[in-house]
Amino acid sequence: MLSAVCRSADLTLNDDGAQLFAQALDEGTCGRLETALVALPTSRPGVRIGEGRQLRPFLGNAGPIGVIAVSALGEQARPVRAILFDKTAERNWALGWHQDRTIVVEERIDTEGYGPWTVKSGLIQVEPPFEILERMVTLRVHLDAIDERNAPLRIVPGSHRLGRLPEAEIGRVVTTLGERLCLAERGDVWLYATSIVHASLAADPPRRRRVLQIDFSADATPGPLAWRGV
Template sequence: MTWGMMRSPDQAAREVERDGFAFREAVLDEPQQRSLLACLGSATGAGRRGMLTLPEVNALARSEALMALVKPFLKGHALPVRGIFFDKSAEANWLVAWHQDLTLAVRARCEVPGFGPWSVKEGVPHVQPPAEWLQQMITVRLHLDDADESNGALRVLPGSHAQGRLSPEGIGEWRERVPEVTCVVRAGGALLMRPLLLHASGRSVSGRHRRVLHLEYAGFDLPAGLEWHEGLP
């Protein structure tokens, strides 16, 4: 099954509530796409983290257009907290197993009740918050190339975001029971998704690029002692 059509803001909000994801077309026009690609450059391996440290990306993430896009999905303020650039191509071609996005990138480890376990990715501390905190986040995946089945578009399991943190057995049950959706998105469009939505992607079989700027927004401030790794000083 494939989805990828225009949604009004109200319809998108209903779909995110129900399914955990929604699409918006023409979020970036062609000049914006070219400018962003020039800023991002190339990615090594599966992608590059820390994109919010780039002034151009930070300005885009905080722009009026993107803030208007994400605010309907967050009860509090909308704060961009992490940026990752993915570039799937013939030279860097990977697959991702079914999973939920469970961690926050922070500046330093600090023990806070309910937060854990901890891990380190590329030297950056990451921590799993309580599931209810992840439910107050929204991810915007800005597509800089057309994405479909042939170049490793994201696949999702609708409704899985509402189940909290799932065990490996729970993920397996969802895979058996719920038909997956391939997220077909045109260049310039966006996929909005909750972090707890089960998602995966396969390898590209086309040789085409599948470049995506992944931006995460939180509707809350971190508890005392924790600071966002890519937050403002």
């Protein structure tokens, strides 16, 4: 099924697993967010943010990003992982169809139903029971405009309701449900169900595309473990 472009209100979080909050950040807020991110390294495709104190004014419940998570999860929403994706002509990558399946926790405690475990950028990650991910949302904050050729996120509407999909089944789901391209202007925020099937193409031609991605959860703890937090 052919891709359809989406930068409108025709997708909703409940029905489709994605929703656009257009111009959620004004130009001044975008500038302050850029300043908060400027010290991060730029040598890797995705920079995992372990200590995000400078981001807390943006991610707290009253902040311009956190308030969107609250609208989906309620007042208990908290940021539990943040990654800065900074595509440039030198760092331009594609990512195939997949579901996000890991969370970041404070320490490793071997527990039934949790695993495998990995460590990335010094952060402990584990695959939890999938229902934890199904209760989470992911926000993507756009610091650069994204058109059809500047690596928009590709999503499969409705796939967030299908549970944990075997990797061999994901291609069939994409073919059956179709995909949408999520375009954005600077300052837009896309809200997604964390469990949605998604992918990304490389930019063509290569150019800058900065996206701050934050996972939020309303669970006090991920089962017997503790969130690492942001």
